[in-house]
Amino acid sequence: MGTRAVFIGLRLTLGLFELTSLVGLPGLVHGLKIQFESAEPLKTSGVTTETSSVKCTLQGNSGLPAFSTYGDFVIGGVSSIHYQRYAVIYNYTTEPESTRCKGSFNARGLRFTRTIIFAIEEINNSTELLPGITLGYRIFDSCVSVPVSAHVAFQLSNGEDPLFYKGMNCSQSGVVMAAVEDSGSSTSISISRILGSFNIPLVSSFATCACLSNKQQFPTFFRTIPSDHYQADALAKLVKHFGWTWIGAVHSDSDYGNNGIASFLEAALREGVCVEYTESFFRTDPRRKIQRIADVIRRSTAKVVVAFTAVGDMRVLLEELALDPPPPRQWIASEAWATDSELMRFSFCAGAIGVAIQQSFIPGLRDFLLDLSPSKVAASSVLTEFWEDAFNCSLTAANNLNKRDCDGTEDIKKLKSPYTETSQLRVTNMMYKAVYAIAHAIHNAVCQEKNATIQCNKHIKLEPKQVFKELKDVNFSINGYNVSFDANGDPVAFYELVNWQRGDSGIIELVTVGYYDASLPTGQEFHINRNLTWMDGETQVPVSVCSESCPPGTRKVLQKGKPSCCYDCIPCPEGEISNMTDSPDCFSCPKEFWSNPKKNACFPKPVEFLSFEEILSIILAAFSVSGAFLAIIIAVVFFNYRTTPIVRANNPELSFLLLFSLTLCFLCSLTFIGAPSDWSCMLRHTAFGITFVLCISCVLGKTIVVLMAFKATLPGNNVMKWFGPQQQRMTVLALTFFQVLICTVWLVLSPPFPMKNLTTYQEKIILECALGSAVGFWAVLGYIGLLAVLCFVLAVLARKLPDNFNEAKMITFSMLIFCAVWITFIPAYVSSPGKFTVAVEIFAILSSSFGLILCIFAPKCFIILCQPEKNTKKYVMNKN
Incomplete structure (x- = not known):
């Protein structure tokens, strides 16, 4: 064996060595091993070199394709026609047998396979695409199995001729230009890793794992179906759209399910959706594991379940749930099973919502699928198996296992099967577009337009890497749908939103209710344009939250x-x-x-102040006006009886001045009622301070006069000349002027002003008069208190003076009341909240004013009006 041939074989083996973990060493050798034999040795300069012709022998028995035909350029195909494979035992003592598929027949997978054939035949009959060139195909069954898919990838890479001759090279003999497949993500990963080592492009119509967009690991992978990155985002937005924040999640324990659910959970987290549980499983798992997951779904409080699963896995789970009364759950379906008609037989899934590949129409496909004559069926073992499975009859005696013989009455046009279901072509269209994408890439590589005609060279030595290069730039439309790939080999993501609705006949039907277009601006991708039905036939959106929404407040x-x-x-x-x-x-x-x-x-906030409309204000105002009227009435009585002894004996001038000041005291309390303003705030405090000082000054003057009058009766005492009427008026004026001076300084420097008190009560505003200067306010009160104390002391000294009607005694009581009122006023004023502060101040003014007027003038008026016989000079001077 020549040294160059050895090197080539070694390079081929090393390039695929990393795949042993996928298929096992015996399977790898079985699919790879090539024997090199020299034909005629050549001698050059005495040295024997490699032969001019190399005979290459493929070791072992390679599996036969399910469908194949020759052409100028061959396209490979991988489809899932069966669900299981025969278990191969590797004992390392005998050569392992070829992998074979078994188990239930996948009629939907057969439809995908026949779609590849339909598209290739349609292209071969086209005058615009690859004119004069015939495309061939080699389509294998993957059994939905990673080891089988890897073995198929080897066969697509090596060719199928058991013995062939090459000039100087055994590698890449009979290799396909590109391959299409309808397998899931796990099988696509294994196939792409193998084919990518030889720059053979793989175009998938079914693998959606976002991991396949990684061009570092899968440089030659393309797909016509959107990536799960967009599907996960669409499902998360769908869940959030209906207000479901508490959900469960199940997924296939495969690359499709694991990567898809990871993307979904990330998107759900961004949308504020919480997941109660996440369970993974595979259809071949032990039944106890499937039972456990079914129990988790039954016991959960989440009413919504997102299932990121393959069709076969979902079937196993739903069959387990159907054994017991299934729990009412709102199913959210990934595109892998959202449109599967077989799963719609589970009635408890009615109302399921999912994303689906956009449905389409392929002209002529249905007629092609139904064009199965007995001769065509008999010529293919796959079609024979399909026919026998679909009609439950036997075409050959060897396959007659208690089945009737097919008698020719079987009508495929009346058959209800996923194979004949073409009303909503979705993945089928993805497969159709994948074939056309490869054809366009080959067309761009071998065809040129000259003089308005297309000329193609079918004898050109076309390499898969050239097709790979052209695939990156394909951009065409077919049946109204655009086909192109981005830098990651992905198409523009567009999904339909589908709802499993129960029809009038009770059969679940697939209804398109909206769409998700990833090419639209953020926030506008998701649209629903039809009414939906929900689990258990409800018309209202089910609620699935861990906690009810918190209302405003x-x-x-x-x-x-x-x-x-x-x-x-x-x-x-x-x-x-x-x-x-x-x-x-x-x-x-x-x-x-x-x-x-x-x-x-x-x-x-409500504004609070002591308004005239309040009952408290009305009562205080009534007392204020009553007190003023009382002072005026007393003044009238005193004026009418001004010549009587009692009036003359009690200093009439000061009495009238005192009654006038008391009238002002009563009326000044009215200034405290009503909304505070700049003028009312300044007026109420100054008027109160000045009128009370005037009042106390008059009382003090009367007290001093009484004391001095009795002092003057002593021999040689001439003190009364200093306390005559003129001196009394000057004393009252001087004492009052000092208070006026205090008030003036207060108003000039820092006068009272209206303010909104926001601190006393949080829930309302107290409109009140701020003191401006607290020193000024307490100076005014302090001055009044000083005069009141002085007056009280003098009155106490004069309380036992010898006259029948001792005015000093009455003044003592009045000052006692006055001082008591104002002493208690201070803590009450400080502690009273809001408008009650003003009420306390008014009450103090009225109380002290009534105390003065009643103690000083009430006894005199009683004698004047009720006991006139005592209103004599003799009685007044009587010591008793």
Whole structure:
């Protein structure tokens, strides 16, 4: 064997060595081993070199394709016609047998396979695409098995001739230009890794794993079906759209399921969806594991289940759920099983929603699929098996296992089977487009347009890497659908949203209710344009949440140790609101606003002040006016009886001035009622301070006069000349002027002003008069208190003076009441809230004013009006 041939064989083996983990060493050798034999040795310069012709022998028995035909350029195909394979035992003592498929027949997979043939025949009959060139095909059954798929990839790479001659090279003999397949992601990964080593492009119509977009690992992989990256995003947006934040998730334990669910969980997290459980399984798992997963679904509180599974896996799970009364669940289907008609027999799945490949129509395909004559069926073992399985009859005696013989009455046009179901072509169209994409790539590589005619060279030595290069740039339309690939070999993602709706006959039907277009701007990709039905035939959207939504006026508080979708709703505190559903926080209202009782909106705080409309104000005003009228009536009585001894004995001038000041005291309390303003705030405090000083000054003057009058009766005492009427007026004026001076300084430097008190009450605004200068306010009160104490002391000294009607005693009582009122006023004023502060001040003014007028003038008026016989000079001077 020549050295160059050895090197070539070694290079081929090393390039595929990493695949032994996928198929096992015996299987790898069985599919790979090539024997090199020299024909005629050549001698050059005395050295024997490699032969001019190399005979290459493929070792072992390679599996036969399910369908094949020769052509100028051959396209490979991998389809899942069966669901299982025969188990091959490797004992390393005998040569292992070829892998074979067995188990239930996949009529849907046969439709995909026949679609490849239909597309190739359609291209061969075309005058525009590859004119004059015939495409061949070699289509293998993968059995939905990774080892079988890897073995098929070897066969597509090596060719099928057991013995062939090449000039100097045994590699790449009879290799296909490209391959199409309808297998899942796991099988696509193994096939792509093998074919990619030889730059053979693989175009998939079914593998959706986002991992296959990695061009570092899968440089020659293309697909006409969208990546799961977009499907996961669509499913997450679908779940969020209906308000489901608490869901369960099951997925196939395969590359498709594992990668798909990982992408979905990431997208769901972005959408704020929580997952109660995530379970993985495979159809070949022990039944106890499938039972456990079914029990998890039954016991869960989540009403929505997202199933990122292959058709075969989902069938196993649904069969297990159907054994017991299945739980009412809203199923969300991935595109792998969302449109499978066989699964629609599970009635408890009615209402399922899923994403699906866009449906389409392929002209002429149905007629091609139904064009199966007995001769065509008998010529193919695969078609024979399909026919016998579909009609439950036997075409040959060897296959007659208690089946009737097929008698020719079988009508495929009346057959209800996934093979004949062409009303909603989805993956079938993806397969159709994949074949045309390869054909366009070959066309661009071998054809040129000259003089408005297309000329193709079928004798050109076309390499798969040339087809791979041209595939990157294909861009064409077929049956109204555009076909192109991005830098990752992916198409533009477009999904239909489908709903399993129960028809009038009770049979579940597939209804398209919307779409998801990844090419649209963010937020506009998802649309629903038809009514949906839900689990158990409900017309209302089912609820699946861990916790009910928190209404406005509450906030979410996460439950300890649980996902973020599980929370308690806590009412907002006073003064705070939340105006949206599921608010994480409450927000404080602005200073002059307060929360409503429902805590979902802020409204202006009520403004509170002592208004004239309030009962308390009316009562205080009534006492104020009554006191003023009482002072005026007493003044009238005193004026009418001004010549009587009692009036003359009690210093009439000061008495009238005192009654005038008391009238002002009563009326000044009215300035405290009503909404504070700049003028009312300044007036109420200054008027109160000045009128009370005037009042106390008059009382003090009367007290001093009484004391001095009795002092003057002593021999040689001439003190009364200093306390005559003129001096009395000057004393009152001087004392009052000092208070006027204090008030003036207060008003000039820091006068009282209206203000909104926002601190005393949080829920309302107190409109009140701020003191401006607290020193000024307490100086005014302090001066009044000083005069009152002085007056009280003098009155006490004069309380036992010898006259029958001792005015000093009455002044003592009046000052005692006055001082008691104002001493208690201070703590009451400081501690009273809001408008009651003003009420306390008015009450103090009225109480002290009534104390003065009643103690000083009531006894005199009683004698004047009721006991006139005592209104004599003799009685007044009587010591008793």
